[in-house]
Amino acid sequence: MPDVQRYDHFIGGKRLAPDGGQYMESVDPVDESPVAEIAVGNATDVDTAVQAAQQACSQWAEMRPLERGRVLTAVGRKLRENVDRLGRLESDEMGVPLGMVPTSLETAASYFEYYGGVAPSLEGESIPLGSTQFSFTTHEPYGVIGVITPWNAPLNQAARSIAPALAAGNVVVHKPSELTSLTALVFAEMALEVGLPAGVWNVVTGLGADVGTPLVMHPAVGKVAFTGSVATGRRIGEIAAQKIMPVTLELGGKSPNIIFEDADLDAAVMGALMGFVANSGQICLAGTRILVQRCIYEEVAQKLAGAMAMIPLGRDLPAPSLGPIANRAQYEKVLGYFEIAKQDGATLIAGGGPAKDRGLYIAPTLYGDVDMSMRIAREEIFGPVGVLIPFDAEEDAITVANDTDYGLAAGVWTRDVSRVHRVTSALQAGQVYVNTYFEMGVESPLGGYKNSGIGREKGLMALKQYTQTKNVVIQL
Ligand code: NAD
DSSP states (O other), rough: OSSSSSOOEEEETEOOOOOOOOEEEEEEETTTTTEEEEEEHHHHHHHHHHHHHHHHHHHHHSSOOHHHHHHHHHHHHHHHHHHHHHHHHHHHHOOOOOTTTHHHHHHHHHHHHHHHHHHOOOOOOEEOOTTTTTEEEEEEEEEEEEEEEEEEHHHHHHHHHHHHHHHTOOOEEEEEOTOHHHHHHHHHGOOOOOTTTSSSSEEOOIIIIIIIIIHHHHHTTTEEEEEEEEHHHHHHHHHHHHHOOOOEEEOOOEEEEOTTSSSSSHHHHHHHHHHGGGGGOTTTTTTEEEEEEEEGGGOOOOHHHHHHTTTBBBBTOSOOOOOSSSSSSHHHHHHHHHHHHHTOOEEEEOOOSOSSSSSSSBOOEEEEETTTTTTTHHSOOSSSEEEEEEESHHHHHHHHOOSSSSSEEEEESSSSSHHHHHHHHHOOEEEEESSOOOOOOOOSSOOGHHHHHHHHSSSHHHHHHHHEEEEEEEHH
């Protein structure tokens, strides 16, 4: 008997042991002790889940959208009621401080509540063709959607794709990260208690190559919503191209956060700080390139370093606090970038190493006088690491900001409204924040320019992206 709880797949409303009989450990990032065992899935498990989803499909798709919406709203409420329990699980698996996890899970609940509310708004159009023909459109679900999610905000990222997919009348086979599968397994089961029909949300756990790839390749999967790295997104896109299947790809970032000399500096410094250290830097939208106008550069560097020293690190602390890096592989990757920064000749202002003797904690880290030739300015580190890049004129800031393969988010700090319009329009990014950083709500569309992705999640735009439009023309 294992010492820790064992979790099977959740398929067709039931827990199902993996076809191969294998389980793998999920590990606590503070002491690296096992938290649970999860099923190691394979292509047979994926096929079983897709079949279960197909069986649930017509009942769910044919339900009146208002009713479907009511169920999803109840799912959101259920999640909200269980934030403490789910939060503890998520904190055990990925290390997010207990004081911080409610925000992420309450947003997950909001996705179900929001898409529950807007489910009946998927209206078609009638198109005028004169008196002899009648033309109209409907928005139809794809059927089975494959949802593949990463480890950095487990249930939040899952809900972001699953809620709109279900609201539009699809059913889902979900493959969470093998590092953080527990909250999806537990909550997909809880959702049955408030009326989500069995088979509408199936969870198959395991490795990317064993579960993710067969899910993307499965002929009955009509669309894939993927959140994760560019490398994996590219592989999924290649398979999708062969299948002629639509994908939403929400990938990485190396977002610029630009501070102009006329900004409210205290607000900008706090925004810049949160922009790269929140969730210990494990946020795709993180503003890790902080571009500062040269005349305020020293002041900003000093203020940032001072504010960084005040951030408490520990998992059991109230907000705002930073937890460990979520897994050893990512921890080693971040430490590796400290060596790369040294080789590139970057100036270390603060941090630059482990923060505690025990646990995968990394000290919030800031480099100064960085330029775009350095790897720490170009590559996504996914840890609490920011780089300061000085600039002179507005055009220089825009050039540097756009000098990246990524294009997920950007920040602008200024009091000049004309500059706001000029700069936000010139920035190549899917979401731009002005005098703030991050928009954690569920209503505004989010997605990447360039290598940061394809398609949009969140808001009404995402709902439509989980449908295909049918046009009907009737000869009268
Ligand atoms: P990852 O690409 O390694 O894994 C993401 C998911 O894909 C996991 O479930 C994994 O098991 C699965 N996977 C891995 N290989 C696969 C394959 N060959 N086929 C199918 N599935 C496969 O990413 P990660 O390390 O879990 O997450 C970190 C990355 O996610 C970062 O780059 C981050 O920026 C990105 N991210 C993006 C967003 C966004 O909204 N744009 C949000 C969160 C994280």
